[in-house]
Amino acid sequence: MxxxxxxxxxxxxxxxxxxxxxxxxxxxxxxxxxxxxxxxxxxxxxxxxxxxxxxxxxxxxxxxxxxxxxxxxxxxxxxxxxxxxxxxxxxxxxxxTPDPVPASRPCLMPLREDAEEALDRFFETRLRLTAAPADPEARQAFEDALFTLCILMGRPCPAEAVHEAVQYTEG
Structure with missing residues (x-):
């Protein structure tokens, strides 16, 4: 019915x-x-x-x-x-679906050295986590490095933050 x-x-x-x-x-x-x-x-x-x-x-x-x-x-x-x-x-x-972030948005960029240091830390912690996926300290270090990149690059998405940092340090 x-x-x-x-x-x-x-x-x-x-x-x-x-x-x-x-x-x-x-x-x-x-x-x-x-x-x-x-x-x-x-x-x-x-x-x-x-x-x-x-x-x-x-x-x-x-x-x-x-x-x-x-x-x-x-x-x-x-x-x-x-x-x-x-x-x-x-x-x-x-x-x-996140709102698209305009590419030409005005923002303050970090010092290139700070971005390079944060990227180095991210890649090091990623290797450490890959080597020991069950290690809680490695997981915490990786998440901290990823969070730092997100804040530093002004991106809410970790993948975007890493991409932006790589582009910024290479360009």
Whole structure:
């Protein structure tokens, strides 16, 4: 048995909703549980999970509480409307995709010697970690060197920071 979910604009949904979702009364509690579920299944903060839920609800054209109930139903193995699932998948993908950093953004660059020293430390700690992957001190030294490069080069992504540092020291 299926029921229609009213859209935010007052139209009927094209995708049927399982009876389990239609019989449950969506509430703010469902939203809180859905946010917790998104936090657990997606590397997101509470605010990030709320934004994902809100963006998916807007994309699907349904109230946030109804989409939250669909998220909870999905976690229980109950089928959800295709448009809700599609909207949630798109919102998750958009949240995981970092905003592109303009290449010509104005920023202060470190001294070339500091960048070379940080790169040398990074490569040394990477070799040390490769030689002893179970060593917690080697892991900590590697993560510290990587963090230093990220801060020094002003890049949130470690791969970008290493690439930027190599380009900067060679150029």
């Amino acid at each position: 299926t029921a229609s979910v009213p859209l935010a604009r007052g139209h009927e949904a094209r995708d049927p909703v399982p009876a389990a979702a239609a019989t449950q009364v969506p509430s703010d509690r469902a939203v809180l549980r859905a946010v917790g579920t998104l936090m657990a299944t997606t590397p997101a903060t509470a605010d990030g999970a709320k934004r994902i839920l809100s963006a998916a609800a807007a994309q699907a054209g349904m109230p946030g509480t109804v989409l939250a109930a669909a998220v909870l139903d999905a976690s229980r193995g109950v089928p959800v409307p295709a448009r809700a699932e599609r909207a949630l998948r798109q919102a998750l993908q958009a949240a995981r």
